[in-house]
Amino acid sequence: MAELRGALIGCGFFAVNQMHAWRDIEGASIVAICDRDPERLKVVGDQFGITRRYTDAAALFAGESLDFVDIATTAPSHRPLVEMAARHRVPAICQKPFAPTLADAKAMVTACSDAGVPLMVHENFRWQSPIQAVRAVLDSNEIGTPFFGRISFRSAYDVFSGQPYLATGKRFIIEDLGIHSLDITRFLLGDVSTITTRTARINPNIAGEDVATMLMDHKSGATSVVDCSYATKLATEPFPQTLVEIDGSDGTIRLEQNYRLTVTGRNGTAVSDVSPPLLPWALRPWHNIQESVVAIQKHWVDCLANGTEPATSGADNLRTLALVEAAYAGAASREPVQLDALL
Ligand code: NAD
Ligand code: 89Y
Known part of the structure; x- marks a missing residue:
């Protein structure tokens, strides 16, 4: 198969991981990059040896x-850029959050879909090897039918720097x-019918909520x-x-x-280390995400x-983004929100 020719738009904080990953992957390479900030364009272009550089996405599509x-x-530019890709009949990967609103x-x-081009949301957390290991246990039927799950991410890491x-x-x-956690709960337990949410802001130096607790009914009957x-x-x-907890009819999973x-489960108790590999370019503690x-x-x-x-196509991700919208609506109203009404 001929090598796929890709371009990266947005050369910021996270894109560096994506560039490293493209270098590791056979069958595709990044031939051009774009960022409206010339400094970021230079940093990433020099680091990865990409000479075809654009400060304007329209010029990138016209020139390549x-x-x-x-x-x-980041999210505000996703819709115009994805629509530009569709107009040029170029398949697109789009970072999460897919868009600022579900309507977008x-x-x-x-x-x-009208242009006939594939669209994938870069919803990578379900691709982490520990999460894939949990999915594999569910697929093996070792714990039977899941009836409860807890997907937990609690930290004080400084993400703002x-x-x-x-x-x-x-x-x-x-x-x-x-x-990401909402996408993981869909990945492990299937689609959701109702969500109830509470939020809080503990850090006084930020504008948004930094704590959220969400209770979901899954269509499978699991909670x-x-x-x-x-x-x-x-x-x-x-x-x-x-961290993941799943209880099933025949056993339990604890990550x-x-x-x-x-x-x-059915075969007793097994404990294993499902640490992600440390790729040569990766840096702890980010190596889990980087892999x-x-x-x-x-x-x-x-x-x-x-x-x-x-797996995380644009169409699939509407269901994850709907959970985000429903969570904010439910946090404001303090009422449960039905998902099907949004989709
Ligand atoms: P960033 O602000 O560091 O980088 C974004 C870059 O895009 C900037 O350099 C900016 O100049 C450029 N840009 C913005 N609009 C543009 C446009 N229209 N044309 C060309 N360039 C444009 O942001 P970041 O922290 O790298 O985050 C980018 C996205 O990645 C966010 O949506 C964030 O949520 C996501 N992210 C995902 C993960 C993950 O694990 N999937 C982790 C971190 C961040
Ligand atoms: O932006 C976020 C993400 O997607 O993963 C972790 C993060 O970088 C900070 O919360």
């Missing part, structure tokens, strides 16, 4: 012949981080709790680990700190090669 575009900007996200899905915009938005943890916090000071800082996985970036980008290349729909 591309097999895909990887959009790594629906329009983006329609634009790509690397991503200062996170401190200024009216929305913070649900839209930025909880979105889950997604809890996330950036105001939780623990003896051992777990960032960026997602605890330091990637310790305990499965109690999942390689996994999701490989998945994209496989999907383009085989003509299959990405």
Whole structure:
């Protein structure tokens, strides 16, 4: 298969991981980059040896012949950039959060499907190897039918120094981080019918909520709790680990700190270490996220090669983004919110 020619738009904090991952992946390479900030363009272009550089996305699409575009900007630019890709018939990866509103996200899905181009949301947390290990246990039927889940992310890690915009938005943890946990609960327990949410802001120096607790009814009949916090000071800082508890008819799964996985089921109890590998370019504690970036980008290349729909396609991600919208609506009203009404 000929190497796919990709371009990266947005050369900021997180895009560096995506660039490292593209270098590790066979079958695709980044031939051009774009950022409206010339300084970021230079930093990333020099670091990864990319000479074809654009400060304007329209000029990038006009000047390059591309097999895909990887959009790594923040949410406000996602809709115009994805729609631009659709107009040029270029398959697109779009970072999370997919869009500022569900209405924008629906329009983006329609634009790509009308243009016949694949669209994947870079929803990478479900691709973390510890989360994949939990999914594999469920698939093995070792614990029977799940009836309860808890997806938990509690930390006091300073995310604001690397991503200062996170401190200024009216929305913070649900839209930025909880979105991953909500996607994981869908990945493990299936789609949701109702969500009830409570939020709080503990850090007085930020504009949005930094604590959220969400209770969900899944269509399967299971119940889950997604809890996330950036105001939780623990003896051992777990960032960026997602902890998982699942109870099933025949056993339990516990993914605890330091990637310790305990499965109690039909065959007794087994404890294993499901730590993600430390890739040569990765930096602790981010290595868990960094490895999942390689996994999701490989998945994209496989999907383009085989003509299959990405697991976190735009259409799939509408259901995760709907949970985000429903969580904010429910936190404001203090009422449960039905998901089907939003979709
Ligand atoms: P950032 O602000 O550091 O980088 C964004 C870059 O995009 C900036 O350099 C900016 O100049 C550029 N940009 C913005 N609009 C543009 C446009 N229209 N055309 C060209 N360039 C444009 O942000 P970041 O922290 O790198 O985050 C980017 C996205 O990645 C966010 O949506 C964030 O939520 C997401 N993110 C995802 C993960 C993950 O694990 N999936 C982790 C961190 C951040
Ligand atoms: O932006 C967030 C994400 O997607 O993963 C962790 C993060 O960088 C900070 O919450």
